[in-house]
Amino acid sequence: MTLLQISNLQKYYKDVNAVDSISFDVKKGEVFGLLGPNGAGKSTTISMISTLIKPTSGQITYNGESILENPKAIQQKLGVVPQEIALYPSLSGYENLKFWGHSYGLRGNELKNRIAEVAEIIGLKDRLKKKIEKYSGGMKRRINIGAALLHKPELLIMDEPTVGIDPQSRNHILETVLELNKQGMTIIYTSHYMEEVEFLCSRISIMDKGEIIASGTQEELIEIVKGQKKINLKFDRITKELTEKINSISYVQNIDTQDEEMVLATQNGDNIFKDLISKVSETDSNILSIDIKKPNLEAVFLHLTGRALRD
Amino acid sequence: MLSIILLRLQRLKGEYHVFLIMTVLSLVFSFIFGMTQSQDFTPTVLIVDMDESTYSQMVIDEFKNDNTFRYSVANYDAAATQVEDGKVLASIVIYEGFDTDIRNNNIPSIGVIKTKEDRDIFTLNSIVANITSKVIGNTNIAEIASIYVSELADADKDTLFDKAYNMAVEDWRYKKPVFIEASTLEQGAGFSDDNLTHSIIGFSLFFSMYTIVFAIGEILNDRKNNTWQRVLVSPISKISILGGHLVVTFLIGLVQVSVLFISGRYLFDINFGVNLGVILLILSAFVFTVTSLGLFLSGIVKTHSQLAAMTPIILTGTSMLGGCMWPLEIVNNKIVLALANITPQKWAIQAMESIAIHGKGLNEVVFPALVLTVMGLIFFGLGVKLVRFE
Ligand SMILES: Nc1ncnc2c1ncn2[C@@H]1O[C@H](COP(=O)(O)OP(=O)(O)OP(=O)(O)O)[C@@H](O)[C@H]1O
Numbered sequence: 001m002t003l004l005q006i007s008n009l010q011k012y013y014k015d016v017n018a019v020d021s022i023s024f025d026v027k028k029g030e031v032f033g034l035l036g037p038n039g040a041g042k043s044t045t046i047s048m049i050s051t052l053i054k055p056t057s058g059q060i061t062y063n064g065e066s067i068l069e070n071p072k073a074i075q076q077k078l079g080v081v082p083q084e085i086a087l088y089p090s091l092s093g094y095e096n097l098k099f100w101g102h103s104y105g106l107r108g109n110e111l112k113n114r115i116a117e118v119a120e121i122i123g124l125k126d127r128l129k130k131k132i133e134k135y136s137g138g139m140k141r142r143i144n145i146g147a148a149l150l151h152k153p154e155l156l157i158m159d160e161p162t163v164g165i166d167p168q169s170r171n172h173i174l175e176t177v178l179e180l181n182k183q184g185m186t187i188i189y190t191s192h193y194m195e196e197v198e199f200l201c202s203r204i205s206i207m208d209k210g211e212i213i214a215s216g217t218q219e220e221l222i223e224i225v226k227g228q229k230k231i232n233l234k235f236d237r238i239t240k241e242l243t244e245k246i247n248s249i250s251y252v253q254n255i256d257t258q259d260e261e262m263v264l265a266t267q268n269g270d271n272i273f274k275d276l277i278s279k280v281s282e283t284d285s286n287i288l289s290i291d292i293k294k295p296n297l298e299a300v301f302l303h304l305t306g307r308a309l310r311d
Numbered sequence: 312m313l314s315i316i317l318l319r320l321q322r323l324k325g326e327y328h329v330f331l332i333m334t335v336l337s338l339v340f341s342f343i344f345g346m347t348q349s350q351d352f353t354p355t356v357l358i359v360d361m362d363e364s365t366y367s368q369m370v371i372d373e374f375k376n377d378n379t380f381r382y383s384v385a386n387y388d389a390a391a392t393q394v395e396d397g398k399v400l401a402s403i404v405i406y407e408g409f410d411t412d413i414r415n416n417n418i419p420s421i422g423v424i425k426t427k428e429d430r431d432i433f434t435l436n437s438i439v440a441n442i443t444s445k446v447i448g449n450t451n452i453a454e455i456a457s458i459y460v461s462e463l464a465d466a467d468k469d470t471l472f473d474k475a476y477n478m479a480v481e482d483w484r485y486k487k488p489v490f491i492e493a494s495t496l497e498q499g500a501g502f503s504d505d506n507l508t509h510s511i512i513g514f515s516l517f518f519s520m521y522t523i524v525f526a527i528g529e530i531l532n533d534r535k536n537n538t539w540q541r542v543l544v545s546p547i548s549k550i551s552i553l554g555g556h557l558v559v560t561f562l563i564g565l566v567q568v569s570v571l572f573i574s575g576r577y578l579f580d581i582n583f584g585v586n587l588g589v590i591l592l593i594l595s596a597f598v599f600t601v602t603s604l605g606l607f608l609s610g611i612v613k614t615h616s617q618l619a620a621m622t623p624i625i626l627t628g629t630s631m632l633g634g635c636m637w638p639l640e641i642v643n644n645k646i647v648l649a650l651a652n653i654t655p656q657k658w659a660i661q662a663m664e665s666i667a668i669h670g671k672g673l674n675e676v677v678f679p680a681l682v683l684t685v686m687g688l689i690f691f692g693l694g695v696k697l698v699r700f701e
């Protein structure tokens with residue numbers, strides 16, 4: 001069942017086309033991934049879904065109802081974890097959660113119990129007394145997430161919730177997302193970390209420069225680069241002759257050289273080893289190591305844009 | 312809206328010291344300014360009577376009725392030295408022959424010994440001119456009247472003159488209030504006088520404006536903390552969000568001015584009159600205007616630091632213009648006086664003073680309160696338009 005439908009959504013900031021006519025839908029119960037590099041337009045898209053900013057054109061419906069005409073249709077059902085920490089620094093963790101719960105209509109004991117539950121979920125049980133400004137970055141991130149969970153949202157949107165935190169907090173957050181999803185929460189997860197999206201999401205849209213350049217399940221996306229392999233080669237030295245020889249192999253599509261390392265993108269390279277070794281032996285260079293990578297979303301992005309996902 | 316109100320009150324708990332500092336600063340400043348102004352604000356003027364006639368005595372009596380300066384009689388030498396030493400503002404000399412000059416319809420000789428030309432001297436000159444012409448005028452009226460009446464009846468001319476003169480004087484009181492007629496209310500002992508009262512009113516309003524503008528300016532901090540955006544995404548409506556912030560700011564402002572005025576009342580023994588409702592009316596109008604002004608200012612700047620940079624300039628500027636620091640009565644410049652009308656401070660002070668100093672009531676307060684409300688509504692409208700809801 002489609003919960004959220006986005007059609008031809010567009011946002012201009014003066015002459016910057018932050019989001020350029022994108023369409024996708026999110027089904028009830030899934031973890032939907034929005035993957036893209038910095039400036040792709042992910043946050044802008046989320047701001048429009050969460051009714052914070054108005055699109056230049058296009059439509060967003062939630063449960064079939066336009067949220068542009070009726071923002072109330074989504075507000076109570078939605079939990080948003082903003083990319084930036086959005087908490088009152090001079091209030092304690094507890095007071096913050098209390099306010100955010102209150103603003104979604106929770107009162108009295110219900111509110112109190114819910115704060116306790118959320119504290120458990122974000123792993124900060126009995127650690128909510130400090131003022132926000134005194135917490136570590138990772139703890140702030142967790143409270144930032146907690147603030148979106150109090151009213152048990154039907155749809156949870158998380159905008160790069162793991163940016164700039166330690167691996168331990170990061171793992172905790174990823175586990176939390178899976179757990180919440182298991183309990184039935186629909187989640188839109190935004191990131192420029194390919195691994196996170198691969199780990200969490202059933203369906204993914206890849207965004208770049210305001211556009212969605214590919215959509216589908218992980219398998220469908222990797223199908224785009226099917227048969228493609230990425231090979232990392234290390235040489236004692238790389239000469240012009242070596243590069244030319246390797247480039248002459250018909251199924252080598254792209255060569256990326258850095259110092260003594262070379263990254264090849266190849267197509268259907270069943271005999272790749274034999275061919276590579278014979279070509280290299282014609283030169284003065286020696287192979288020090290070979291590393292073959294299975295195709296992943298990174299490769300998809302590289303294939304589609306010619307750029308790496310992260311710079 | 313309740314969420315926002317509770318939130319703001321909770322945050323206030325951590326920020327009460329700012330409120331306290333504003334209160335203390337305001338009281339200290341009111342006191343210092345009130346004191347310095349009352350010292351040089353009523354200078355003494357000496358009167359030298361070289362004529363020693365009934366007429367000169369009449370003139371001296373008139374001077375003594377005047378409240379602008381303190382007058383006392385002295386001999387010529389003392390008067391001259393004291394002016395020279397700067398101990399008194401000036402000395403008025405009623406020369407010998409003053410009385411004959413009046414009787415003979417000549418211009419009477421009266422002089423002023425002074426060392427400088429300033430605002431006070433100008434004032435004094437016009438008072439001297441007024442009083443002399445008044446005495447001459449009254450004398451003539453009385454003279455003519457007594458002659459006329461004594462011709463009709465066989466009455467004593469001198470008694471009639473006295474009567475006629477006094478009647479003329481009485482008439483002047485009503486028709487041409489040359490003198491600052493508002494006889495100051497008696498206010499017991501201590502420092503209390505008009506200047507201190509003015510100063511307490513002016514500084515209380517001035518400092519409370521900071522509290523108010525920065526209280527509503529918190530929405531800019533919220534935007535920086537991203538909480539503004541987060542609240543906008545919640546089911547709380549925009550009206551409730553803004554309403555919550557405005558209501559709390561209004562209350563904070565009202566508490567602040569009230570605390571200041573109550574402190575003024577008990578620390579400096581200032582009497583603000585008895586009608587609490589009227590005072591509350593004008594203060595509410597003022598706090599509303601400043602809250603809206605704060606909203607407007609928060610709308611035209613982007614960040615809280617811009618607000619923090621701009622607010623002191625605007626508040627200090629308009630407060631000087633509006634008469635918070637010194638009474639507008641001592642300002643002569645017509646442009647400045649006209650500009651004062653567009654500051655909320657001017658109207659609030661005018662209303663508060665008419666209650667506290669002149670003992671007036673509701674009638675005197677309605678108009679200023681209306682002006683303040685209209686100003687407030689204008690700022691409010693602009694503010695709502697300018698504040699960014701994203
Ligand atoms: N308020 C704004 N005014 C002008 N341009 C903006 C504004 N917000 C975003 N942009 C521009 O829109 C584009 C998309 O930005 P957006 O924040 O949506 O990207 P993002 O995918 O979330 O990136 P990141 O991973 O860095 O968070 C960028 O080029 C950005 O500079």
Ligand SMILES: [Mg+2]
Binds near residue numbers: 160
């Ligand atoms: Mg972003």
